[in-house]
Amino acid sequence: MIDSLFLINHSGDIFLEKHWKSVISRSVCDYFFEAKEKAVDPENVAPVLQTPHHYLISIYRDKIFFLSAIQTEVPPLFVIEFLHRVGDTFLDYFGECSETVIKDNVVIVYELLEEMLDNGFPLATESNVLKEMIKPPNILRSVVNTLTGGSNVGNTLPTGQLSNVPWRRAGVKYTNNEAYFDVIEEIDAILDKSGTTVFAEIQGVIEACVRLTGMPDLTLSFMNPRLLDDVSFHPCVRFKRWESERVLSFIPPDGNFTLMSYQVSSQNLVAIPVYVKQNISFLEAGSCGRLDITIGPKQTMGKTVEGLMVTVHMPKAVLTVNLTATQGTHTYDLATKVLVWDIGKLNPQKLPNLRGSLSMQPGAPKPEEYPSLNIDLKIQQLAISGLKVSRLDMYGEKYKPFKGVKYLTKAGKFQVRT
């Protein structure tokens, strides 16, 4: 399975290595650097590489490469999924997953990695289980520990490891019992030049934050579960009950977790909240171009569109832009050729518009392609698919928890072709 792990930063320094079997020299990473060099963009590095004696499987997230060296056949997804789980755990423990934070907490990172894999096979990957064995850092505890010589490491086997609910730790106690669910939906869409939808689908997740004492057994039901086409669950969800009754019945892990993710059946028409009128043209002569973008509300279900943002990857030939926006600010990164127009709230009375000229590299031929627009937006208190949680019931505990559901619609990969 997984032999070694190397963490490599953006500039190609190995800043952490961990071996679970015999030590593999870090020179094995040279093959990876070669591939990275060739790919230019870190996103383009192939996740699976072959070297004379090892196989390298890597992921790239948060500007860090997680590179694992492997010696024998193993499902690549197994490794990729695990590496992402490592990243998630760091995020969970330290609030962010960056080189600095990993370097600062190298001991905890090492302890975590030690627990997560044994001989290259995942041992404990549940956040609840890990947190019982290795406590996440916090300032108070580190002060207390230095004074008393206490440690961050638990000395008992996490109860979760052995129980039938491995994801939940035992003996959870809260004074305020609360359960919050965020229904977050993302619209993935491709619109063509004329505004017609080429492809659109809605993907949703239900993020939960559950802080409940004891061993609560929750049931979450929907008004319209038929909307959900394809679902995947956190292991705590009882699949059989979903199949028969379309309710989510589960004993939750403690803290934050993703309860389920779903896709809304593709038969339903996807409401596209905004329309985009754009006109980008490059003139044959004079090495300049024009840009004119207007955004207006389309199907917003009476809610306001917020956090509106347009990102355009300009052709290489575009040197500078000279634009004026009626609303919001725009920036143009000369190095990456990315134009970002941060609009903010969409006012239906006064539609935001961005127009102006693009100056091109003199002498360069007119770009063949027109850049596509990536739209970002947020609509609070709305699940665009119309999904509604009808109720949350709790069994197994006596107290009355505080319950809450929040809806949010976001643009996922929302692209307008020009």
Next chain:
Amino acid sequence: MTLSESSDDSVKKSNPREDWPARRGGLRQAEVDTCGVMSSGVGYNDQTGAETAVEAGQETTPTTSSSGAAFGLFSSDFKKNEDLKEMLESNKESLKLEAMKRVVGLISKGKNASELFPAVVKNVASKNIELKKLVYVYLVRYAEEQQDLALLSISTFQRALKDPNQFIRASALRVLSSIRVPIIVPIMMLAIKEAATDLSPYVRKTSAHAIQKLYSLDPDQKEQLIEVIEKLLKDKSTLVAGSVVVAFEEVCPDRIDLIHKNYRKLCNLLVDVEEWGQVVIISMLTRYARTQFTSPWKEDAVFDENNEKTFYDSDSEEKKVPTEAKPYMMDPDHRLLLRNTKPLLQSRNTAVVMSVAQLYWHLAPKHEVSVVTKSLVRLLRSHREVQYIVLQNIATMSIQRKGMFEPYMKSFYVRSTDPTHIKTLKLEILTNLANEANISTILREFQTYVKSQDKTFAAATIQAIGRCATNISEVTDTCLNGLVLLLSNRDETVVAESVVVIKKLLQTQPTQHSEIIKHMAKLFDNITVPMARASILWLMGEYCDRVPKIAPDVLRKMAKTFTTEEDIVKLQTVNLAAKLYLTNSKQTKLLTQYILNLGKYDQNYDIRDRTRFIRQLIVPSEKSGALNKYARRILLAPKPAPVLESAFKDRDRFQLGTLSHSLNVKASGYQELSDWPAVAPDPSVRNVEVIEPVRSRLSETPMFSASCCLVSPAVTNAPKPSVISSSLLSDLEGLSLSNVSSVTSPSFGPVKTYELLHHMTGKGLAAKYHFPRQPCLYQPSMVSVQVILTNNSDHVLEEIHIGERSPAGLNVHCFNTIERLEPGASVTVSMGVDFSDSTQAANFQLCTKEDQFGVSIQPAVGELLMPFTMTEFNDLKTHPRTFSDNRGHLFKKKNCIPGYFFYQIFVNPEQMKKDV
């Protein structure tokens, strides 16, 4: 570390290489020694143990008589490590911990901290858990380099292996087995064997991991290890299952016979195994199934043709086939595997979903494979790396089975923000999916892609268009025209790629395309990409009879620039010259000779060779002989068109989802997926002598799917239909009818009777009920209730039956209407009520001919029953609480097999936790 020179030192030094038994003796002494040191906190200059300690230290630093001096030597080089050493040797725990943290920091950066080994190893028995853990980290990292010093720590682990705390036992075994020192192999072997029979499943799991470690350290132990694996495979804990299968795959993947008896158990446990274990078990079972079952594809072999029509007509097809051939009967075990893996498609773990998908791909009947499509498409929303792997697999699948992914075609549309390798994979799939019906949509998409800023991708798109054009004859002309338009594109790579693809297309379509060739000849001057130039030259030569005027002119231009061209262009120039010489020697004779002369003195030997060959072939001379006559037939032979096919064509030789598949190279350790056997091996090998208890060790790891029945009853109060795990149902199904009929045998335990209807309210009709604690005859999810109806009135009651129920969905198996109940008489009837595992009362109406009485049955905690098999009665003894706790009721009755009992248990979750 302050090693003093002992008087025995020189003696020991004289024979540093003692043989094994002697060393073992020494080791044992070292055990005593380290313990002494650790507990007293005194250094190694303790009189009793000094000699062995020094002996151990001696081998690593044999050059000096005192290791202390050796470290002095280091101190000048590694100042920093010197103060770490001091800290490690201090008496303060906090200092030691601080030092260890810094040491771990060094290790993590890949810096060498091995010279601290003696100082670190002393702390192995520290009371401070964190310090101990960090020492473990250090030990595992450096033990291989400092073998003898590492031995000092072994005794600590050996002691910890006997610790009452399972966590300590497990971590001791983990570290012990990770210390890669060949000398301790026998100790490890012993420890593994012991741990494999440990009561704690967690320790057993650790022992499964240790097996692989020991195997990689010393493969000679294989036979003994296989025995342990065999034992662990029989383990019924979900915790162990995944790990032992990993060990099996690593140590003895060919010993398929070990799986037989455990096959059904593994299938049934699968849902509850942790996600990583699921992946390895599924992939192992895929391999297993391919050796044990016959092919489910035989009868629908028609579908192999990749023919959609037959695919969709599969239903009608299937009805016909059995009449012709012997009908295919799927082995129930084969079906069991497919059925039990299907829910895992909903897993959040992408690796699990992929492994189920490959299992269906390799094992399921063709018409069932499509259940995995939706889940695979879902994975495309995951991380970039996951997309990459999943798309690769879909690409392979979509070649053989277009129909599977066609409805999801739009999910493979490319976004401009996708990384290039994702884009090309999506393109590959779109091309695979193209057919007459959707080609126009796909081509419209491709038009967008061709304009992409990403030139590699644009080039790939052009190739894809070429493939579509050859595969679907209807659009060949459209594609060709589109490609010709691209020839005027500003981008070099796009033009070049178009030329190459057009060349291939023209070859497959040898019709009148001289216009296109002429057009390309015009463009020739502007094209600089060698491959494209070479392609145009080849086209000129091949179809020189179609462009008789242009071809010689192109050759003339080439003669001018010949020396500056790339090799591949030169070769094609020579070819063109030769072909023109044969068809139009009048105009081109001199040019050809000129080019051949240039080629003769070229730097590249390939070109020199080719020139020499061509000259002999076309220019008649005495030496050339008979071959000359056939020059025209050789050079201008009609050539078969190249086949444009997917790069994923041959990937199906690998099992999907594997590393080998991803790399398209056989990875080391790849297990070949065997072909279906023509005749299935004896299926009875999988029979287990006793009814395999799926959940015998309740106390250990009750399966969660089962516990949804176990847990919910006490805690739910909303009415809902019953949920009974499939494994439970299958347990019940496994019982023969005779077992069920014996249900009525008297049950043990107290029978408490409850009042259902008082005779005052019931106008003389009284009803009492009790729970006989038997499996309900009617439906496994129902609880059986016996109702005693008594007529306390002075007139006959007629038509006693059950009326309306609430909640409406309440599932009740009513007793037959009692036509007549004489005054004073009583009758006992039994009914089944499905409480949906809740404690909510079942309300219904008890009706007589004249009256209706609302009654309700309140299930007392402990009366909701679930059948439960147990192999060993001893299990109960070890967990007396299960027995005595009045919340947990046991119901037992004799099963068909003597000595085995059939229980029904209801336990509430808290209690279950306690047991755990």
